[in-house]
Amino acid sequence: MRRRHLTELLAVAACVVVLAATAACGGDGGARPGQPATVRLGFSAWPGWFPWQVAQEKGLFKENGVTVEVTYFDSYTDSLQALSTGNLDANSQTLNDTLSSVSGGAKQTIVLVNDNSTGNDQIIAAPGINSVADLRGRKVAVEQGTVDHYLLLLALEKAGLTERDITLTPLLTDAAAAAFVAGQVDAVGVFAPFTTTALGRSGSRAIATSKDFPGAIPDHLAFDTEFVSDHPDEVQKVVQTWFDTLKWITANPGEAVTIMARRGGVSEADYQTYNAGTTIFTREQNLAAFTPGADPTHLDHQADQIAEFLVKTELAPAKPSLDGLLEPKFVQAAT
Template identity: 60%
Template sequence: MNPLRPRRSLRVAAVPVLLLLALAAGCAQPPSQAKPFPGGTITLGFSAWPGWFPWQVAEEEGLFRKNGVNVELKYFDSYTDSLNALATGKIDANSQTLNDTLASVAGGAKQSVVLVNDNSTGNDQIIAKPGITSLPDLKGKTVAAEQGTVDHYLLLLALRKAGLTEADVKFQPLPTDAAAAAFVAGRVDAVGVFAPFTTTALKRPGSRAIATSADFPGAIPDHLVVTRALVDGNPQAVQGLVRTWFDTLAWIKDHREEALQIMAKRAGVNVPDYETYDKGTTIFTLDQNRSAFTGDLPGRAKEISDFLVAAKLVDAPPPLDGLFAPQFVAAVQP
């Protein structure tokens, strides 16, 4: 099994439509029935994305225990499965995008963002075949991306920048791995993908990225998201998770070679390949976290909410009350 299946297999759409309907209808396990707190083991989910592999370092180096929190770290080959697990209370915390969190909340899930892991600063890309050298060249061309994902979102942002809309291209919705494969096989003219599938897509001779998340700073943030039940019932555990993250970043800085070995192994790639992803992912420092919570995040949430509604991925904008819980990063001692 390839551990680098899409981290964002429905990154923006987040919870699949059927699950959204189930949550709205009360068919899925409601947050009030999630496992009781305080105490017990906290189950933390993550999946394949460079900004989330530090959790593997935290586990192997005993940093959760150091911060007084008992964590079962659960790796998901399918990112979508991790979203569903958090939305239905099967896990207590998950690393996921703001886009997906908003979609889950729109479906009825009670979740809070407690930490900014990173922003994508180049690892999400629109890659085009030879002869397509700019965004306006996409007009009339076939472009693949996974419906509702952040790479679909990136495509729409890029088209808007070029004065185009999705109606100006032939959009082909495909899962991210399949979209990359279709592009390499010459079945589509351009593709929206994230690392490591950018590496796959660029194997098509002469292909190149004509837009990346670096062109849209802050558009694709990734977070540690927890259930409201955990925030309300065991805030000490949430604080332990957040402290662990910053301890892990410090450990990685001091033991970079060892850390790279751990993260590359979890990713299923070699260290040199893993290092190429570092440039396209900006891990947020403590100061950047604090600034984000008091600055950009609320506005970004509104923009993404508008996208979800416009793309008909949700019926109504998600409620934003309680979405952000800045008190945990605020309490971390530098």
């Protein structure tokens, strides 16, 4: 009997809960199309998403005339499930995880690029393991079905290996980092701020990072597609708030770092080390990413590449349709 992937389990749960939610009142609290609606927005522990905490604490959603209930998830997987099951209207997540949800039947629309991972997703190994090729026969912990699992597969493929050449230990990201520090596994796939935890193991080092695969891990804001159709004004105001928040952070870097480091549970000094590994996207970079193109800097190209890879590695049951996945009009209308 073939082992089920986490993404498939989420898709099964989504089918059941979304049908119930739709029959009841929909994911917008019962507001009719065109009427004001509260936006339920989720995010989790990733440097490119902590600006949402700044937006919440500094009242920037309110300044843009939109009511937003922000929920922080200790478990990234729980945030993915919350959007897929109708318990959120929007969530910040990776492109490959959005495609996994869509392949399982979820209807989601990407309206904003938060950032690209440029080093803050890492495969960290114990002393004596100097390359990805050295992982053959080793125990590697990673949260199955998430972006760092994807990074691990990319790194293995580049080294001429497959998942069958290692002993995969599926754990939630925080538990994976802890298991690595405790010496229970030989390597771990984690994202910041959990990279700080993993590197606490004496002599450990990153043997592969998202910097090695430019454009492979774009992070974005995905909305429930029906919410986008029914409440475009709210979506526009949320997107505008993102860019206003980036301006506020630029003008108030010290206070912003304090807010984001506190949310991440790390020191301000550690938080500042994440800057180079996460490239926050400006409006201009968003416009370029949403423009169709034939290289990894363009979302449509990257989505097609990731979709094929997910099917090839059985992280998704079938290649999802990309129709309606990318909606650039909100970024285009932002000021």
